[in-house]
Amino acid sequence: MTRTTPAFFANVRQLTEGKSAREVATALLVRNAMVLILLVVICYFAYRSARFATLDNVTTILIAAAPFALIALGQTLVILTGGIDLSVGSVIAVSAMSAAWTAVRVPDQLWLAPVVATGVGLLAGAVNGLLVSRFSVPPFVATLGMLTAASGFAYAIGNGAPINGVPDGYGAFANTEVLGMKIPVLLMIVGFITFWFVLRHTTFGLRIYAIGGNSSAASLAGVPTERTRVWVYLISGGLAGVSGLMISSRVISGSPTLGQGYELDAIAAVVIGGASLFGGRGTVWGTLLGLMLIQTLNNGLQILVIPPYWQAVIKGALIAAAVAIDVWATRRTRS
Amino acid sequence: MSEDTAQATELDPGVPILAMTQIAKHYGSSIALQDVDAHIHAGEVLCVLGDNGAGKSTFIKIIAGAHQQTEGTLAVYGHNRRFASPRDALDAGIATVYQDLAVVPLMSVWRNFFLGSEITRGWGPFRRLDVAAMKRIAKDELKKMGIDLRDVDQPIGTLSGGERQSVAIARSVYFGAKLVILDEPTSALGVKQAGVVLRYIAQARDAGLGVIFITHNPHHAYPVGDRFLILNRGKSLGLHEKADISIAELTALMSGGAELASLAHELERAST
Numbered sequence: 001m002t003r004t005t006p007a008f009f010a011n012v013r014q015l016t017e018g019k020s021a022r023e024v025a026t027a028l029l030v031r032n033a034m035v036l037i038l039l040v041v042i043c044y045f046a047y048r049s050a051r052f053a054t055l056d057n058v059t060t061i062l063i064a065a066a067p068f069a070l071i072a073l074g075q076t077l078v079i080l081t082g083g084i085d086l087s088v089g090s091v092i093a094v095s096a097m098s099a100a101w102t103a104v105r106v107p108d109q110l111w112l113a114p115v116v117a118t119g120v121g122l123l124a125g126a127v128n129g130l131l132v133s134r135f136s137v138p139p140f141v142a143t144l145g146m147l148t149a150a151s152g153f154a155y156a157i158g159n160g161a162p163i164n165g166v167p168d169g170y171g172a173f174a175n176t177e178v179l180g181m182k183i184p185v186l187l188m189i190v191g192f193i194t195f196w197f198v199l200r201h202t203t204f205g206l207r208i209y210a211i212g213g214n215s216s217a218a219s220l221a222g223v224p225t226e227r228t229r230v231w232v233y234l235i236s237g238g239l240a241g242v243s244g245l246m247i248s249s250r251v252i253s254g255s256p257t258l259g260q261g262y263e264l265d266a267i268a269a270v271v272i273g274g275a276s277l278f279g280g281r282g283t284v285w286g287t288l289l290g291l292m293l294i295q296t297l298n299n300g301l302q303i304l305v306i307p308p309y310w311q312a313v314i315k316g317a318l319i320a321a322a323v324a325i326d327v328w329a330t331r332r333t334r335s
Numbered sequence: 336m337s338e339d340t341a342q343a344t345e346l347d348p349g350v351p352i353l354a355m356t357q358i359a360k361h362y363g364s365s366i367a368l369q370d371v372d373a374h375i376h377a378g379e380v381l382c383v384l385g386d387n388g389a390g391k392s393t394f395i396k397i398i399a400g401a402h403q404q405t406e407g408t409l410a411v412y413g414h415n416r417r418f419a420s421p422r423d424a425l426d427a428g429i430a431t432v433y434q435d436l437a438v439v440p441l442m443s444v445w446r447n448f449f450l451g452s453e454i455t456r457g458w459g460p461f462r463r464l465d466v467a468a469m470k471r472i473a474k475d476e477l478k479k480m481g482i483d484l485r486d487v488d489q490p491i492g493t494l495s496g497g498e499r500q501s502v503a504i505a506r507s508v509y510f511g512a513k514l515v516i517l518d519e520p521t522s523a524l525g526v527k528q529a530g531v532v533l534r535y536i537a538q539a540r541d542a543g544l545g546v547i548f549i550t551h552n553p554h555h556a557y558p559v560g561d562r563f564l565i566l567n568r569g570k571s572l573g574l575h576e577k578a579d580i581s582i583a584e585l586t587a588l589m590s591g592g593a594e595l596a597s598l599a600h601e602l603e604r605a606s607t
Contacts, residue, residue, distance in 0.1 A: 202463055203455060209441075210439045210446075217439050217450075218451070219421060220399070220401070220431065220433060223451045280442075281441055
């Protein structure tokens, strides 16, 4: 299926045609199993803790989600083409270190920090993209190489140590409020809307689905598959760079361990959202659901003061269970 | 890339749409195709016959721009061309319908129809797909081919094999193809569905297109073909006009070719 509209509203007409209210309700529930699972999780936490369902806490969740959202969006594009980008966590680290290093060297030219962070991310993405498209290196291997190399660079920039003594103004990137929202949250919202539009309504988006769905058919139809692939990795890298800046700006320092393991949460969000790792199937709406499920679990388990190691166990088990239920529900609607 | 950028003399009916002379293709040291001559005019069907591994797919990949010939010339409307990519061939008016590679099964019918040549509206960053127009055109064009789909939004993977082929043919006709190459369009189909596809081939021919029809079934080829190219182990067994050959001779040539091949194989073994 290539539906990229929010699943909740899609095909309502088809669903309601000549059916009883009960049948319609069942169909809607089964079709949107992941929405339901998320609602159940939210209700459970709200029931267990008065602190969970407050505006303050929602803001906390959104701020924590923002850096993940950007790399999950990039990852959505990459996974839709049938690839994977394992390097985004390390690219966050090397971008954060580069930006912090720049801010320390030229403290009166802070505008350089976002330029450097994004530039470093784009550079990493360009290398990934060229390796995958021009040199036909499998995406898993190419970006695994980048993961290792970028992490090495991140350590090298600070000679193995974090970068401190960054000017206070550096914190403005993550903490300034625009339209009543902190910049990262605003970027996340703009990002989701933009990516939804691009995948649903542009030639570029259509071609990404085509490349993942049948790369040779796309190529024979005249789609520039190599160039499109390069763009996809470039976007993923660039977003990781922005994400790195936001994370390091939040803590007003740079550390080579920032972003470590983030790639797995980003990939998990995309896959929870129903994307196929073989490409051609997935939506921005799904990624949003996946991201929110992971972030809500992180936040809720924290609020319930569950020890971190048990948090990881519960989170892992719930993610696997959620996907199993979703797949089961989807299969039921088809048969 | 074009080696000759002069405007094609499309209106002169005496000039073939496509003429190939002494075409050869080597993959490293192995020879996939050698000394193949063929030509086709507008409103004609050229059938390419051969067993598996005869070089049929190499032959069409060269015309379609997916591979480049190692030797020989390929002329479109009398101008020598060498296609660097499928896009080049498409721009020259040559469209290829591959049996199993033609479509992206998960994508909707209209998205497949317009893939690679999407209609957009708006400007700059606000340029977006003109979904309504594309759906309408896809539906109309398919209707002309006799395929009436209630919903062009359904994944193309849900259509039958014959319908998928026909969508692909309708697509190339709509995008102004002068020459349509059909790669084994009937081989995976039942008798009735194959008949449907053969009828579309005749329709396309009558509309003034050139059709290159690849098959290993002489009974499918003979009724629609004007000219027959028979390939065997990468070599041409000749280009025959329909007037000069009967279906019995065509069938005999195909099987005779195979016998010759096995004889050569036996002799090789005897000598070592």
